[in-house]
Amino acid sequence: MIGVIGAGAFGTALAAVQAQAGRDVVLWGRDGAVLETARGDGVSPKLPGVTLPEGLRFSDDLADLAGAEVLLLVVPAQQTRVFLAEHGLALPDVPLVLCAKGIDAESLRLQSDVAEEVLPGRVLAVLTGPGFAGEIARGLPTALTLACGEHGLGPALQHDLSTPRMRLYLTDDVVGAQIGGALKNVVAIACGMVEGAGLGASAQAALMTRGFAEMTRLAVAMGAEATTLAGLSGLGDLSLTCNSRQSRNFSAGYAIGAGEVVGDGTVEGVATARAARDLAGRFGVEMPIAAAVADVLGGAMTMEAAMDGLLARPLKEE
Structure with a gap:
């Protein structure tokens, strides 16, 4: 199962494209909008005009991510530290893929540095590159970068997160990938x-x-x-x-x-x-x-x- 944390436009799009590929996906959001989508017609308020896949599951309870094999963190960059400090220890100890594009304004640290500070020892990767949320959610062709410094893990993540409509290219330059995206x-x-x-x-x-x-x-x-x-x-x-x-x-x-x-x-x-x-x-x-x-x-x-x-x-x- 893939857990996607953050039900904004980009998080919803990443959850949608993974579900379109037939994967078991849970999209977590804290503002209630994610559950409104689940109860309604499947049209996300974050992505007007996009109907989400029927197999996509929604939750506002982090406990529902307990069975995840990989987590995609898609909260805004300036909220990464706060979110992980409040909830990081409650998340399953699986690879954490950071998807926000930004530098922490207070500490001047990259997202991977912030995550390592808050959750030392956690396996981290970064997903970045040119992709508009609406186009990804509609299944339009997209190519992104997956940056992972963990030897041996990158190819497995690349395989597990690539889809027929979203092609991931692998790099071990985690710093360069984040600087470009930010x-x-x-x-x-x-x-x-x-x-x-x-x-x-x-x-x-x-x-x-x-x-x-x-x-x-x-x-x-x-x-x-x-x-x-x-x-x-x-x-x-x-x-x-x-x-x-x-x-x-x-x-x-x-x-x-x-x-x-x-x-x-x-x-x-x-x-x-x-x-x-x-x-x-x-x-x-x-x-x-x-x-x-x-x-x-x-x-x-x-x-x-x-x-x-x-x-x-x-x-x-x-």
């Missing part, structure tokens, strides 16, 4: 700002490219391989998230650039922008785009001033 959200906010302000496709392409360079610099400084950032968890996710209003991060940036109100929902890049700026200082890495996004989101700088500041930086080699 920082692409920051760049997506910047690209959304540019489109919302009507600054043109050329500016957006420049931000994506230079943002990718920032992602890679920080990842390498933290011990990752640059090639990981060129894969699905980095460049792949970046290209998806920076070009569609299906992305909450891009949409939030668009609203800011257009002078609109930012919509509801978790926008992981907001907290991660601050964390990225602080990590850049810690590791001595230049990340002017991440810093500018953090300053705009924090109210320390207008978007126009941020753009002027980026364009006024000293000329240099690429």
Whole structure:
């Protein structure tokens, strides 16, 4: 049995695609919406228009995950520490796959570091890469990255979690996979700002490219391989998230650039922008785009001033 913890859009989508593949899946949610879906017509409020598979089971009781052989943790990145501190010891001692894309804003730690701190010795993996929840839930073709540093476990997890419509590629670079998944959200906010302000496709392409360079610099400084950032968890996710209003991060940036109100929902890049700026200082890495996004989101700088500041930086080699 596969247990999915977190009944938001992405958690619901991952549960749905696993159930579509004929697997026994329990989706846990704490807000009651998951049980409303179970009692109703099978249409999730988190994924409008998507009918969930009949075999998918729903629960608001963590005890129902006792028989799980693997757990997918899909709570927001800034809630990972709190959730695991409150409930981690009640979960079965099976591989825990972390699916949130973000850096803990308080400790500046990656999701795997947070989980290891709270649940030392737990077998961990990371699932990340370019996949919109609605498309995954509808069974559209998707390829993601599964990062696992545990020798021998990765191939088994890859086999157990891949489906006919969701192909998983394996890496042991857990740090690189997480940096790519977290920082692409920051760049997506910047690209959304540019489109919302009507600054043109050329500016957006420049931000994506230079943002990718920032992602890679920080990842390498933290011990990752640059090639990981060129894969699905980095460049792949970046290209998806920076070009569609299906992305909450891009949409939030668009609203800011257009002078609109930012919509509801978790926008992981907001907290991660601050964390990225602080990590850049810690590791001595230049990340002017991440810093500018953090300053705009924090109210320390207008978007126009941020753009002027980026364009006024000293000329240099690429």
